[in-house]
Amino acid sequence: MAPIADDAVARLAGERLDHRFKGLPPDADARTVGELAAERRSLFTGGFTTPVLALSAEALEHNLALMEHYSAEHDLAFAPHGKTSMAPRLFQRQLDHGAWGITAATPAQVRVYRAFGVRRIFLANEVVDAVALRWLAAELAADPALRLVTYVDSVRGVELMDAALRDAGAGRPLDVVVELGADGARTGVRSDEECERVADAVAATGTLRLVGLAGYEAEIPDADGEVVRAWLRRLTGLAVAFDKAGRFAGVEEIVVSAGGSAWFDAVAEVFAQLPTLSAPVLKLLRSGAYVTHDDGQYRNKTPFNRLAGEGALQPALRLWTQVVSRPEPGMAYLNAGKRDVSYDLGLPEPQVVRSARDGSIRPATGLTVTRLADQHAFVAVADEAQALEVGDWVGLGVSHPCTVFEKWPMIPLAWADGTVTEYVRTFF
Secondary structure, eight states, rough: OSOOOOOHHHGGGGGGGOSSSSTTTTTGSSHHHHHHHTTTBBBSSSOOOEEEEEEHHHHHHHHHHHHHHHHTTOOOOOOGGGGGGGOOOHHHHHHHHHHHHEEEEEOOOOOOOOTTOEEEEEEEEEEHHHHHHHHHHHHHHHHEEEEEEEEEEOOOHHHHHHHHHHTTOOOOEEEEEEEOOTTTTSBBBOOOHHHHHHHHHTOOOOOOOEEEOOOOGGGSSSSHHHHHHHHHHHHHHHHHHHHTTTTTTTTTEEEEEOOOSSSSSHHHHHHOOOOOOOOOOOEEEOOOOTTTOSSSSHHHHHHGGOOSSSOOOOOOEEEEEEEEEEEEETTTEEETTTTTSSTTTSOOOEEEEOOTTTEEEEOTTTTEEEEEEOOOEEEEGGGGGGGOOOOOOEEEEESHHHHHHTOSEEEEEOTSSSBEEEEEEEEO
């Protein structure tokens, strides 16, 4: 079974470029994406306008290979969360690097995945929208090879799902996993007893099929290694208990899933302790931010900080801006702001400066972004950085890739020397 429709992704190269795609060369209008890629323009001298977000080709490939290796070494299946990038070209690369499928958070994201032929989707949310459920039922009916798994976390939710699917005349049951939560956390069932009640409600329908349990550990209040491991042991313990009670009878594969980008080491450790169950267990990891990593939130939280000898992720996103004003010695202003870069989990971090005079690149020592306006970054300039001039390019590292991707519908993929060989289309 092909995990994605290669022809649908390939057709992205035929899209015509125009004013919708900020940062791209104005003289590329009316060219196709493929035609512009074939020109192999320089990000710095090829007509791109600032600000422009770029992906590092080398770092992207490194991160894809590292998580493929990590998952295989720890006997984990991998369904990276697609909400990070919403980029079918990146989905294709993730699947080519061994991913089982792609995780979604909403039916709207699933629609994008299906438009590009993704056939294994883990929908990490309870869906109670009748219109969305009718559409999911139609997708399952139209494609026998589609594997779709979604959350349930309440008896009422099960009632609403069942009613909508019955009204839709669903022929295939929708596979569901009970979502385990934690007090004070986000969604998910709070008690083991309620998990059983939700599972019983699923069993009473003809439209839903219980295939496992799942959850998201990173939203547990005051999460640390001990707390996260205890919660994961609750999750796996419920899977064992449900299996002994016959709740997975007839299921070809039992799904047990957790794991964002902050605790996948704990997931690997606890999932490895799962005993043999009545059917093979799909131990599904769902980290998403790894694909580009970052220079903030995930730089600090990645489990690779704790995993000596297992490698390290590399930041793959850089926002290139220009200095547009130096009105006083201690301040500079860049032509990028809240409309261009994330700021919800930390301000962007100046990494490098590219001289507008000779193209030389130096570390951005002494530069600090202090705040953002809609279209400007306010930069404090220390004494050692006073050589910064209007027109210089400043490369910013970002914190939290999820809220950067959404601001850029087309992102150039550049090699270390600045040569752009590909463009990544996003769909938010």
